[in-house]
Amino acid sequence: MSQQSLILPAPGQGALRSRRLLEVLGAVSIAATFTFLVLTQPADITNGLASGSTLVALGGFLLGAILLIVGVLPTLPTSTLVLIPVALVLNIALGQIMGSTGLPFYFDAIGTVLIAVLAGPAAGAATGALSSIVWSFINPTVLPFAAGAALIGFLAGLAARHGLFRRFYLAPVAGFVTGILAGVVSAPIAAFVFGGTSGAGTGAIVGAFRAMGDTLLAAITKQALISDPMDKAIVFAVVALLVYALPRRTTLQFAFVRRFNVLAGKKQETPDA
């Protein structure tokens, strides 16, 4: 009866371009917020709560994270999309366990990095931001860190794309560098929104720097530079272990893995050896 086509129409070029625009706007929003916070340097937050900076940090980072999600999510293939809830549960479960131990690490990015390695930087960034938003249903204090989590996913995807997961010893190095950048981006959030870090272990480190007379932002940034690179190096190494434990049939389902030769295989290793 009906002449309607049963095949779903492909998304038009215009829709694709507007998605790209959203992604770029999201990244610009995060970068601009960070630049603003660094340039205005509301360093003496301890003399007043500087809630103007708090609001700018919250608003700018959250807006960027939401734009990234709206831009990236509809472009992901279903095989990647169904992995995101799995990744989020891994993030949340491990993050909660680590948060309760009192050690100065977080371990809340294993799922995000796993997705980034299998599906690329855009999927990684969206997963990181989504992870913070969904986790905030259980623990609202992680919501403001959405931009930092998105950055971790994006950088992990870039590392995978450039072959840093093909050698086992390169993955922790990539994690270390990612941790430095992510720590620097997250420190203003911890300082302006919460006035400190949320774990007892990280709090003691910040206290030690404060005792030497640092400003709060400087102390938290230094703490982040101690905790984050170590944490992300371990996380990247764990993800490398996990990815190589997966059957190749599973990993090769992902177009990103096939296209950029993300994982070392027998074929890739022979010319090097």
Next chain:
Amino acid sequence: MQARLNPLTALAAAAATAAITTAASSWAVSLTVVLGGAALAVRAGVAGRLAPAASVILTPFWLSLLIMHGLFFPEGRTVLAEWGAVRVTTEGLGFALDMGARTAAYVVVFLLFSFTVRVPDLVAVMSARRVPPQFGYVLASTLTLAPAISGRLTRIRHAQESRGLVVRGGPLPRLAAARLQMVPLVLSLIQEAGDRAQALDSRGFNGPMARTSYREVPDTAAQRTFRAVALLLAAAAVALRISGQWPEMQWPELQWPGGVPA
């Protein structure tokens, strides 16, 4: 009463309260918000779940604030006690109180939202508002997957224990035991995700067509007005604070006659 509240109304109320509390930035306002949130939680019957959830988040945070600002606060001038590098100052304790109360308000308000909202309603409302359906899928799927995964982890541990896994000893055996549990868990989850992907694809999940929903979420004109007013108020508070025009309340401040002591 609770069931008739549109999820967007609750979300707007929570977001506006959090924004206004942040803009106000005074421990008195924050504590009022915490008490108000607690009263609403009791009325909604979620206080029994909210109190432990909030205390698990807030207790380590408050401890951390006390260690950080209560003991070390180089900007503090009124020293209450001093042992070597440790200086307890009024300003440090005040700052810890300000930050602790503000975060408590934020945590209570958002936990109240997430514990009272019905996730299927929220997802239905969002897809009606042209939020990508993938977002609703991820949200609902994660929140339902979490309990299932903890059950799966218990089964895997039992299975490995029946094969002789004993968790004890130093860090290396513990790491090996963690690997023996993590790898099967992640493998089975990824395998299942692949199965779900085929099921979703065969039902046209990723198609660009608009979808209809069986679920009707009630919305009233009064709620729409409330949402608009709440968001306008929050925007006004944020604009006032960022532009520096916020009317400062006068709190009794310590005055230093003859200048600030060095």
